[in-house]
Amino acid sequence: MTAMDVSAHMSHLGASAREASRTMAAAPTRxxxxxxxNLARLxxxxxxxxxxxxxxxxxxxxxxxxxxxxxxxxxxxxxxIATVAEGCEQLAAMPDPxxxxxxxxxxxxxxxxxxxxxxxxxFGMIYESRPNxxxxxxSLAIKSGNACILRGGSEAFHSxxxxxxxxxxxxxxAGLPEAAVQLVQTTDRAAVGQLIAMPEFVDVIIPxxxxxxxxxxxxxxxxxxxxxxxxNCHTYIDAQVDLEQAVVVTENAKTQKYSPCNATExxxxxxxxxxxxxxxxxxxxxxKGVEMRCCPVARALLAGxxxxxxxxxxxxxxSEEYLAPIISIKVVASLDEAITHINRYSSHHTDAILTTHxxxxxxxxxxxxxxxxxxxxxxxxxxGFEYGLGAExxxxxxKFHARGPVGLEGLTSMKWVVLGQGEVRQ
Amino acid sequence: MTAMDVSAHMSHLGASAREASRTMAAAPTRxxxxxxxNLARLxxxxxxxxxxxxxxxxxxxxxxxxxxxxxxxxxxxxxxIATVAEGCEQLAAMPDPxxxxxxxxxxxxxxxxxxxxxxxxxFGMIYESRPNxxxxxxSLAIKSGNACILRGGSEAFHSxxxxxxxxxxxxxxAGLPEAAVQLVQTTDRAAVGQLIAMPEFVDVIIPxxxxxxxxxxxxxxxxxxxxxxxxNCHTYIDAQVDLEQAVVVTENAKTQKYSPCNATExxxxxxxxxxxxxxxxxxxxxxKGVEMRCCPVARALLAGxxxxxxxxxxxxxxSEEYLAPIISIKVVASLDEAITHINRYSSHHTDAILTTHxxxxxxxxxxxxxxxxxxxxxxxxxxGFEYGLGAExxxxxxKFHARGPVGLEGLTSMKWVVLGQGEVRQ
Numbered sequence: 001m002t003a004m005d006v007s008a009h010m011s012h013l014g015a016s017a018r019e020a021s022r023t024m025a026a027a028p029t030r031x032x033x034x035x036x037x038n039l040a041r042l043x044x045x046x047x048x049x050x051x052x053x054x055x056x057x058x059x060x061x062x063x064x065x066x067x068x069x070x071x072x073x074x075x076x077x078x079x080x081i082a083t084v085a086e087g088c089e090q091l092a093a094m095p096d097p098x099x100x101x102x103x104x105x106x107x108x109x110x111x112x113x114x115x116x117x118x119x120x121x122x123f124g125m126i127y128e129s130r131p132n133x134x135x136x137x138x139s140l141a142i143k144s145g146n147a148c149i150l151r152g153g154s155e156a157f158h159s160x161x162x163x164x165x166x167x168x169x170x171x172x173x174a175g176l177p178e179a180a181v182q183l184v185q186t187t188d189r190a191a192v193g194q195l196i197a198m199p200e201f202v203d204v205i206i207p208x209x210x211x212x213x214x215x216x217x218x219x220x221x222x223x224x225x226x227x228x229x230x231x232n233c234h235t236y237i238d239a240q241v242d243l244e245q246a247v248v249v250t251e252n253a254k255t256q257k258y259s260p261c262n263a264t265e266x267x268x269x270x271x272x273x274x275x276x277x278x279x280x281x282x283x284x285x286x287x288k289g290v291e292m293r294c295c296p297v298a299r300a301l302l303a304g305x306x307x308x309x310x311x312x313x314x315x316x317x318x319s320e321e322y323l324a325p326i327i328s329i330k331v332v333a334s335l336d337e338a339i340t341h342i343n344r345y346s347s348h349h350t351d352a353i354l355t356t357h358x359x360x361x362x363x364x365x366x367x368x369x370x371x372x373x374x375x376x377x378x379x380x381x382x383x384g385f386e387y388g389l390g391a392e393x394x395x396x397x398x399k400f401h402a403r404g405p406v407g408l409e410g411l412t413s414m415k416w417v418v419l420g421q422g423e424v425r426q
Numbered sequence: 427m428t429a430m431d432v433s434a435h436m437s438h439l440g441a442s443a444r445e446a447s448r449t450m451a452a453a454p455t456r457x458x459x460x461x462x463x464n465l466a467r468l469x470x471x472x473x474x475x476x477x478x479x480x481x482x483x484x485x486x487x488x489x490x491x492x493x494x495x496x497x498x499x500x501x502x503x504x505x506x507i508a509t510v511a512e513g514c515e516q517l518a519a520m521p522d523p524x525x526x527x528x529x530x531x532x533x534x535x536x537x538x539x540x541x542x543x544x545x546x547x548x549f550g551m552i553y554e555s556r557p558n559x560x561x562x563x564x565s566l567a568i569k570s571g572n573a574c575i576l577r578g579g580s581e582a583f584h585s586x587x588x589x590x591x592x593x594x595x596x597x598x599x600a601g602l603p604e605a606a607v608q609l610v611q612t613t614d615r616a617a618v619g620q621l622i623a624m625p626e627f628v629d630v631i632i633p634x635x636x637x638x639x640x641x642x643x644x645x646x647x648x649x650x651x652x653x654x655x656x657x658n659c660h661t662y663i664d665a666q667v668d669l670e671q672a673v674v675v676t677e678n679a680k681t682q683k684y685s686p687c688n689a690t691e692x693x694x695x696x697x698x699x700x701x702x703x704x705x706x707x708x709x710x711x712x713x714k715g716v717e718m719r720c721c722p723v724a725r726a727l728l729a730g731x732x733x734x735x736x737x738x739x740x741x742x743x744x745s746e747e748y749l750a751p752i753i754s755i756k757v758v759a760s761l762d763e764a765i766t767h768i769n770r771y772s773s774h775h776t777d778a779i780l781t782t783h784x785x786x787x788x789x790x791x792x793x794x795x796x797x798x799x800x801x802x803x804x805x806x807x808x809x810g811f812e813y814g815l816g817a818e819x820x821x822x823x824x825k826f827h828a829r830g831p832v833g834l835e836g837l838t839s840m841k842w843v844v845l846g847q848g849e850v851r852q
Contacts, residue, residue: 026793111803113813120825224826245848252850365843367452377537377846387539399546400650401827404842416830420803422671424678
């Protein structure tokens with residue numbers, strides 16, 4: 001496409017999505033659920049045309065010398081297809097968030113005032129790599145009564161087109177506008193620049209990908225952005241703690257998987273617990289080959305652990321999201337120091353306290369300024385499915401609008417409804 | 427101040443506000459309420475120093491040839507002081523929004539997941555003219571546990587400083603950090619440019635003023651903006667309607683005051699009601715000197731009204747916020763046409779249907795995409811006090827985060843809390 005074609009294409013997608021969003025906002029729950037069930041069936045029946053499209057992307061990726069773990073993320077295996085189809089069915093079974101009316105109260109003037117949940121309108125989704133996000137985003141859009149414009153990674157282009165065609169069929173069969181889910185039909189990067197700068201057509205942008213991509217989009221967007229930046233998550237071991245439990249939870253928080261954003265990257269330990277706790281968790285980390293970047297006190301307490309990989313933590317370690325078998329460790333003198341440290345260095349994603357002391361638990365919950373704060377649980381629980389949202393479109397590290405895992409409700413807003421009997425303002 | 431001084435001043439305000447916001451977020455409800463009661467008392471006792479500061483602004487405004495209605499908006503009369511003092515006391519009496527925990531549910535894994543209401547952190551407020559906004563913003567910040575940085579209009583500079591000094595004393599007496607409410611100490615416009623571009627210190631910007639000011643700020647801000655753009659509000663008269671009531675409500679919606687953003691600017695009338703309704707409301711408008719800009723059908727129906735000022739509506743009239751004794755009038759063929767017209771031309775502020783037909787009322791509520799949608803009530807009710815919010819910091823015409831009148835809750839966000847007993851992720 002020429003630059004002019006890209007521009008015309010994006011304006012066309014935007015105008016059609018805006019128009020479709022009106023129909024979607026008023027669409028019956030039954031039609032939306034039917035579209036989701038259609039989509040699940042079409043995914044399961046897709047067979048060779050979908051495989052062929054996916055193979056085209058996989059071959060191109062290998063030919064371009066993409067590392068095998070990255071090629072793997074592109075793969076639409078039967079297991080991946082089964083999971084996204086099941087996700088559509090789960091969404092169909094969930095209550096419709098749209099139209100919920102809450103908090104209606106009678107005012108002294110006689111009017112009743114409450115709030116109604118409505119779709120945001122049109123969201124733009126920019127994502128890399130995994131083509132199953134196409135289905136996740138489309139299904140969340142359908143259920144929440146929004147329209148969306150999807151822009152997947154160029155390396156998954158053919159897979160995304162094939163999946164999107166199934167979405168089109170699912171919508172058509174359910175009598176809903178196909179334009180409710182649009183796919184950007186070019187890999188030209190200019191399309192992204194335009195997608196994030198059409199406030200007349202797009203209400204919010206949801207980027208999923210590396211920190212660099214998200215910062216760039218947030219800086220250039222002319223509409224609100226639901227940002228998921230890094231996850232520098234902390235687990236803090238309090239002065240009074242169940243040591244057995246703390247070892248189990250900390251091991252899970254750090255080592256169950258290294259790559260997720262909700263894995264713990266930094267361990268804070270109250271001085272009173274440090275001598276008893278650190279050698280035990282240190283032995284676990286040593287056995288799993290987790291490098292420990294320590295403050296001097298922690299390092300001294302861990303020195304006797306056989307096989308421990310100990311290094312001195314630098315200032316930059318306190319801010320780092322390793323996504324790897326590395327953890328920073330610091331001994332703190334008090335709960336205050338722990339909270340201050342977390343509020344300074346955390347990415348405000350997820351932070352946990354392990355404690356048996358109720359006042360410490362309550363202060364941590366109140367004073368740690370993060371999207372998820374936890375007591376006696378693994379930070380790995382910070383997730384839309386685990387929280388019961390049914391699905392998540394992303395995890396917001398912002399405070400504005402949606403915070404933490406963003407599900408159907410995060411794709412809606414509350415408008416005010418006023419029910420009167422002819423009242424006038426005095 | 428030099429440019430460098432302005433920059434240093436703003437960074438200093440930002441860093442102090444950020445630090446104070448941590449204390450405010452954890453401040454006891456009693457201390458926050460005490461600060462508000464102190465402020466009410468100090469305002470009532472302020473006497474001559476405050477009058478003198480206000481007189482300085484009033485004299486300068488008159489000397490500069492400011493029109494008398496504008497000079498009037500600067501005046502801190504005893505009545506204005508009494509109203510803002512009472513507002514502080516009302517806020518003190520309201521429940522504390524901070525710390526509310528809702529929706530805690532047990533998950534199959536054993537963890538309990540819910541949400542806790544917390545302050546946004548630091549908000550920046552940019553406003554013109556009326557100095558009482560200084561107290562309204564400060565008192566909302568205190569109650570909601572936020573810190574704020576205030577930038578009032580240069581024409582109210584001395585009044586704002588005097589009011590802000592009372593806020594400082596009220597905070598000090600209550601044992602709360604004075605830095606929780608900061609005032610920009612320069613009228614240099616560069617200060618605004620910096621205030622809206624310090625994401626490290628300021629979480630959200632709330633501009634109050636003309637559309638031009640707000641659009642400029644929204645375009646240049648590097649943090650979220652709670653935008654209050656124009657209020658092009660509609661009243662729609664349905665096919666089935668209580669005519670008596672419709673005349674009373676429409677008269678109130680348009681003529682009770684012409685300048686507020688929630689006054690009706692455009693009247694839509696179903697063809698079936700037009701012949702009966704239009705001459706009656708036309709007579710009311712004629713008597714009050716309200717100019718009617720009509721579609722051809724409406725014009726024909728209004729032609730017999732003695733003294734009616736009728737003109738032909740131009741395309742631009744459908745979008746215009748007159749804030750004056752002018753109204754645009756259009757006859758529509760159906761509820762569908764009315765909804766489509768409103769969704770196209772409304773500023774998404776407030777729109778009302780007057781009807782006795784239940785299905786029309788429900789469709790209007792669901793399908794009109796505005797911050798406030800009303801049935802059988804005057805659009806003039808769209809207001810934080812009328813909605814029971816206690817006070818409002820502005821009215822948002824956005825869909826993201828807060829929508830419509832923004833009170834204490836709009837200055838907070840919900841973070842996730844997870845309560846466990848040592849659970850780990852499988």
